[in-house]
Amino acid sequence: MAKTRQTIxxxxxxxxxxLEALGITVHKVIIFGSQAKGTFTEDSDIDIAVISNEFEKMGLWERAKYLGRAARGIPYPIEAIGFSPSQLEKSEQGTLIDEVKRSGVEIQI
Incomplete structure (x- = not known):
């Protein structure tokens, strides 16, 4: 099934x-990768950065646990990475979050 912007x-x-049903209040979502660049194919996953204050006090594995649980039942592959607002602000050049900020597209929620 082809994925349109509305479908995405x-x-x-x-x-x-x-995610919010799991207690994670989402502040911002930024789509990046092939979906943001317009180079996606039918087999492409959906790469998103999820920004939440709750991630401030969580380690990487705990974030991954919540992000993985939220993807259950969704029939499309989602690759989500969680960041806190302070991490988004303090990103260094050449890091993944820097790439997300430079080439990603914020999704209005």
């Missing part, structure tokens, strides 16, 4: 709903 947004909104 609907998938991301469902994912955010799942």
């Amino acid at each position: 947004k609907k998938i991301i909104l469902e994912y955010i709903y799942n």
Whole structure:
């Protein structure tokens, strides 16, 4: 099934709903990678950076646990990475979050 921008947004909104049901309040979502660049194929996953204050006090593995649980039941592959707002602000050049900030597209939620 081809993924249109509307379909992608609907998938991301469902994912955010799942995250919030787990107690993670989402501040911002930024789509990056092939979906943001317009170079995606039918087999491409959806790469997103999820920004939440709750991630401030969590380690990497705990974040991954919540992000993985939120993807359950969604019939499209989602690769989500969690960051806190302070991490988004303090990103260094050449890091993944720097790439997300430079080439990503914020999804209105």
